[in-house]
Amino acid sequence: MKNTYPNFVEIIKFTALTFDLQPKCMKELDDLEGNVVVDPHKVNYLFDTGIKGRFEHLVGKDIGGLLSNKFRLILDDYISLVSKVDVSGLRREQVISPLVECFLISHILSIFDLPFMSQLKATPSFILTCERSAVVEILEWLSKTNPQSIKAMTKEDRDLVLAWRKGQYIPSSSSLSRLIDNDLHRTYILIACSLERLKKFEYGKALVVSTRSRLLGLKPKAISFVTAASNLQSHLKPRLDKFGRDICIVQDKLRRTKAKSPEDKIATDFSLKHLEKGYSCDELPNSSYFVHHHRARWHVYCGNLDQANVEYEKTINLAALMAGEEQRGILKEAKAVAACLNSPDKVFLKKIRWIEQIFRYDIESVERAEPSNKFTDTIEDWELDLWKQSFYGLFPKDGFFPGCDYPEITLRTGFISMTDEDSRITIDLKNPNKKVWLGLNKQKKTHQLIWFSEKGDVDSVKALLDAGASxxxxxxxxxxxxxxxxxxxxxxxxxxxxxxxxxxxxxxxxxxxxxxxxxxxxxxxxxxxxxxxxxxxxxxxxxxxxxxxxxxxxxxxxxxxxxxxxxxxxxxxxxxxxxxxxxxxxxxxxxxxxxxxxxxxxxxxxxxxxxxxxxxxxxxxxxxxxxxxxxxxxxxKKHSSVRELIDIARELIFAGSDPNAEHETPLKGYTPLMLAAENDEKELFEMMIQYGGDPFKSFFQPLMRRNLDSYEIMSLWRQKRAWDAA
Missing domain, CATH: 1.25.40 (Serine Threonine Protein Phosphatase 5, Tetratricopeptide repeat)
Known part of the structure; x- marks a missing residue:
């Protein structure tokens, strides 16, 4: 069964098919389109390979870059929408229509606002029509304004172009590359071809007609998608009323902070079974994640984390493309439970982190450029401890069912805490690479050399190295x-x-x-x-x-x-x-x-x-x-000097450090060259330019609401210093 919201790989694949981009990653798109959770780096790779790279290949880096940036913005906005708007209870076909009307049309219209589209010198509405082929319309326009656009040299090519003009075929992207030299003209035909392919998809014709109507001012601006989804969900009330008592019971009695009685365990179990029956016979369509989520909590309060983890995984597989903002809380609970298992569920934790990153709920912990299935390429050990520590904050002991065992949570600190016994550890020179146990409960093991290095015991470190320690x-x-x-x-x-x-x-x-x-x-x-x-x-x-x-x-x-x-x-x-x-x-x-x-x-x-x-x-x-x-x-001041620090910077520049490297904080896009300009470091500023620094590279200054380059930064700071001195 497909998810309520189309997933992000589906969006990329749909775009590639609509524009006939023919990416080499099409098999990967086919394989992954059914996956609820995908590594965000894989999504970025598929976009860059399947859309950005192909657009730039087909219509050149300039126009291709503008188009791919536009589609990246559409994808990012869609991800933001999915991360916030709950569509539980709705079927995919109910969601697609408001997505088209309330979300997609405005983004398609924005494509016609791109700079190169103004050169059509005619309203784009003439290709947004279902009465005639958009390809025929654009080819007729090109034949009048640029009769030399298409270079059909052979008889086969001329016959092919004639078939295009008659609307018998939609040109393939490879044919356009072969027969049209001009990037701009190729782009116009490519967009027209995409509109024709779009009409073949369900909702495609309606999308084209609605876009044209909106462009011509014949149709009022659509309501927000949030409102449209809410209106659709309001029709579910009669069905929900039938299960209202059970929903209220599980919501109230399974609250994380609510003290529970022995009877609560039986009552919530009964109500959950009734709700499970309701969604299994489709009386409660697309709401099963709600039941799985509360069944997961029920298992937590019984002290059964293994079964709770199974239910949380079912919950997230269903909620990730349905529950909107509510999934943030579900993800926090699921992380705590998966981390607290006797053997933490690393595969599930990795998927949770991927969801958090792709929905911008959190940022990646381990910086990487390539997709990876390795746990250590997504999660660091200290995070596992953080999630364990959060368990009783999310699930207070007062909220457990009476008589149930509380999970024992063993924490591993990210540092070695010294005890009296640890301080008496002696080196073993016969086994220089030996590991030693540390901590109050001997919960941590590390190399001798690490331990004595951290202690700053130079004599012991020297002895170990002399004995052959690595x-x-x-x-x-x-x-x-x-x-x-x-x-x-x-x-x-x-x-x-x-x-x-x-x-x-x-x-x-x-x-x-x-x-x-x-x-x-x-x-x-x-x-x-x-x-x-x-x-x-x-x-x-x-x-x-x-x-x-x-x-x-x-x-x-x-x-x-x-x-x-x-x-x-x-x-x-x-x-x-x-x-x-x-x-x-x-x-x-x-x-x-x-x-x-x-x-x-x-x-x-x-x-x-x-x-x-x-x-x-x-x-x-x-x-x-x-x-x-x-x-x-x-x-x-005591151990260094400005001169020595300047020499350190010079040494780093000599070694190839990038003066244009952009940093995220405290000002996004700030570079070492900009710092040299700000602090009036003339020697380093000139040296950085000599080694590739770009003084015209700019960053966005949020307070001034404009871009500033290094020369402007230097001028502004000199003015400020003069003003302060006065």
């Missing part, structure tokens, strides 16, 4: 001995003495590239970013010589090492300005995720809850308090 080992959150050695010199966090001895020892041992560029989970620390945070040129040079990747993003706010160096210069030169900028609001998802990571998930796993807490703290308590910045500033 320097390329990692902790379970991807910390390496090199990262621990650099942390001992980290000026942004260090409040005690700075010690370079461990780094000097470890960095003299050859490292594998994977180890050099290992990035920790949660805070995303890398060796190169930590080297920059030492404020020491020789440390940065050493890490670069070991093979560090200058393009790698690091930190919870995802920035390049060069960007970090530029920020360090600004911090040392003008601490007051940096603190002022730091206080400016940034409500982006990356900024909120950074807060979640930096606070170790103290305020829960949910992005929106972290956003609320973060904003409240920023407004009331200046969370990113000045103390941290002031301490970093003092450490830089």
């Amino acid at each position: 320097v390329d080992v990692k902790s379970d959150v991807d910390e390496t001995p090199l990262i621990f050695a650099l942390q001992a010199m980290n000026l942004s966090e260090k409040f005690g003495p700075i010690d370079a001895s461990l780094f000097k020892l470890i960095s003299n041992h050859p490292h594998k590239a994977e180890s050099i560029n290992s990035r920790t989970q949660k805070k995303r620390m890398t060796a190169l970013s930590l080297a920059v945070r030492t404020g020491k040129l020789w440390v940065v040079q050493k890490v670069l010589s070991m093979g560090a990747d200058v393009h790698q993003l690091s930190g919870s706010d995802r920035q390049t090492a060069l960007n970090l160096a530029m920020k360090s210069i600004a911090l040392l030169k003008d601490i007051e300005k940096v603190i002022k900028v730091q206080r400016e609001p940034d409500d982006s998802d990356i900024a909120v995720d950074s807060f979640r990571r930096e606070t170790s998930g103290l305020f829960g796993a949910d992005l929106e809850n972290n956003r609320k807490v973060r904003n409240a703290f920023l407004n009331e308590f200046n969370l990113y308090g000045d103390d941290h910045m002031l301490q970093w500033h003092e450490n830089l």
Whole structure:
């Protein structure tokens, strides 16, 4: 059975068929169109391969880029619609009609607003007609305005074009590529062909007629899709009334925070069975996710998480393309349950994260460019603990049925907590790569070298390395001995003495590239970013010589090492300005995720809850308090200098770091070159331009509501400094 909403792979496939794009990924589109959940990177790949790449191949990069951007916007708007609007109780055929009228028509009309469409020099309505072929209309128009458009050289080609003109065939995209040289003319015919194919689909003719009527002002603007869906759902009331008592019972008695009696368990079980019977005989059409969801809760309150997990998976498979905003809460509950199983359901958790990412409920944890089915390419270990921690917040013990066992939840911390027993661990030089158990309940195991590196025990680390211990080992959150050695010199966090001895020892041992560029989970620390945070040129040079990747993003706010160096210069030169900028609001998802990571998930796993807490703290308590910045500033003054930081930036530029690399926060699209302009770093600004920096590259300034390039940034900041000085 198809989902109520068409899924996103179906949308891509439908677009490819309508325009005859003939993508190489068509088999993948066929295979995946029935899947409820698809890796968002796979959706992006299918769009880029099946639509963007094909449009650019068929009509050139300029026009193809405009068309593909338009269709990407349509897809994104559709994803947003599906993520918010509940259509439960409705069948697909009931949803398609209002989707066409209330959503799709306005987007099709916007295609005719693209710049190249103005060159038709005639109203687009002449091809939006069901009386005649759009292909015939556009070919007649081209024959009058551009008679040399079609180059039919052979008799077969001339016969083919004649058949087009008579409306006997719809031109294929490959024929258009072969017979029409002009990208613009090919585009017009391609759009006309898509309209003809569209008419062959169900609802296609109605779509064309309605679009034409709206374009000519003959039809009023449609009501919103939300209103249309709600109007359709209102007709379900007589059916729902029959089950109203059961619906009220399960909704009330299975509330997460409601204290329950022994009788509640029996009553809710009876009502759920009655509702299950109702949807199985289609008396309650397309509402089964509601029953599965409450049956899942029922199992949770019985202490049976395994069966609850099965029901949550059924719920999400049904709700993901039906339940709208309600699925956010369902996903949170399902994550907590799947994570708390004796053996966490990693396959299901991965699917949940894909849904959250594709619907923009959360952002990806593990940055990647390619689709992947590996759990570790979607979820980090610390997130699993966060979801476990959220369990009793979502399902308080008071809400369980009396006499049922509470699930035992074992948490693994993302750091090694030292106990008296841990501190007495001695090295085993006969087995230098041996692992040791740590923590209060011996719940964590790590390499000896990792443990003694974190402790900063240089003598033990040297003894292990001399005994043959591998320097390329990692902790379970991807910390390496090199990262621990650099942390001992980290000026942004260090409040005690700075010690370079461990780094000097470890960095003299050859490292594998994977180890050099290992990035920790949660805070995303890398060796190169930590080297920059030492404020020491020789440390940065050493890490670069070991093979560090200058393009790698690091930190919870995802920035390049060069960007970090530029920020360090600004911090040392003008601490007051940096603190002022730091206080400016940034409500982006990356900024909120950074807060979640930096606070170790103290305020829960949910992005929106972290956003609320973060904003409240920023407004009331200046969370990113000045103390941290002031301490970093003092450490830089004591252990580094502006000159040395400039030399670090120069070294990174020499090594190939990109002056045009765009960053997400605190200003989306800001680059290291823009930072050089803002801080009037003439030497670095000129050097960056010499190494490929683009001074005319711009970003959108939200307060000024316009784009600014590096020269404008430099001018504005110079004016501001002069004004402040006056």
